[in-house]
Amino acid sequence: MTVLSVNVNKIAVLRNSRGGDEPRVGQAAEAALRAGAGGITVHPRPDQRHIRPADVRELARLVEGRAEFNIEGNPFAPPRGDYPGLLALVWETRPQQATLVPDSDGQITSDHGFDLIRDGPRLRPLIAELKECGARVSLFMDAGAPDIALAAELGADRIELYTGPYAEAFAAGDAAQALALCRQTAEQARAAGLGVNAGHDLSQANLGEFLRGVPGVLEVSIGHALVGEALYAGLEPTVRAYLAVIAATR
Template sequence: MTVLSVNINKIAVLRNSRGGDMPSVMQAAEACLAAGCGGITVHPRPDLRHIRPEDVRALGGLLAGTQAEFNIEGNPFADARGEYPGLLRLCAETSPAQATLVPDGDGQITSDHGFDLKRDGARLKPLVRELKAMGCRVSLFMDADSDDIERVAELGADRIEIYTGPFAEAFALGDWQQALEDCAKAAGRAQAAGLGVNAGHDLNQVNLGPFLRAVPQVDEVSIGHALIGEALYDGLAPTVRNYLAVIAAARS
């Protein structure tokens, strides 16, 4: 069964816009878990524009007492600065089930491309090894049409996360078969290399079902922006349950 991991960064964006602790990142995570999601995802960045290190630590404590997985995303090359201790330090402090490595720069609004392992593979390999020594499963954010998917296994990582932004954009335009085929091929290549498959970015209740029916190997989907946006209208717990129903229908 594909696990739904809810990315709660947007809760922190709203909180940070006013200051204080409302809406509460912790209460949002608790509501998602109570609704049945299988994991919580956060993507702390050095500029602290949404999820902050203290949130990561608090969530690590919350999830340590549950069956749900904690997934921390981030750029492993981003230097520690100010309150941000660096991705690997946060993982060492909180022991997430999974560390998802993403090549996002400070100037990016959101992640918009996967790794180029011909350029970054040598730098990533010791970091993957360090995270594995901490007990973290390691996933690398990869473009569906990347030539480097098999190389992910050579670096010692466990999974890829297929960047689904191009598929979601094509789906919205009504011409998405090629993008979906690219994702299915990427998943097949990853599995043939002994890797698990995650997926994320701009997946929503409309496009998730078609995606999962075409890419049945997906172990986890990480969904935040669309889910939190839809929850403004329908409520957080009902929206999580709606996503779980979409996943179940696609897998039936």
């Protein structure tokens, strides 16, 4: 069954907006795990706008032996201040998965996948180093990207489908074309020996249709919608509701 990895970045956004320690990122992750989440995801950035290196270390300890820990980030971003760089954080905390994302400081959120023709030569040694420390490596990729098979040649284990365009199409009432493109890309990835994850703007409303349309997705990473829905229903009930959606697509 597809693993639900809960992204707790938005908990850190709320904490940082006020200062201090509340709401506690670790406590939110604990609630998600208690409700049955199979993983916890974080996406630290050099500007530390949400998740901080100290959070990554705390969550690594909390998740160890209980679920998968997934650290997302831009492997090209250099260390800055207290941010030691993605590779250093992975070496220190040893997550089960490192998801590489080509985001920049100017982006509010991740909004595109890698161009592997351009970025592949720089990615190859970084992927090898991440795998050396025991992490499974996933590359954030656009549905319809022409270079999906190259991800396997570079040494990646999985891709994460960027599902933002699918979510937009779903909200507009016609997701068929975007869904077909995701399915085609997932099939290309699997044909190259890659596993398929998915994430971005997935919600209770659109997740079921996505998983039925793109069978075999190994993991979905969901944060923004899940935390927003949890404001009304509570975090543990919301995680359980997502797990029910996933279970219904088996």
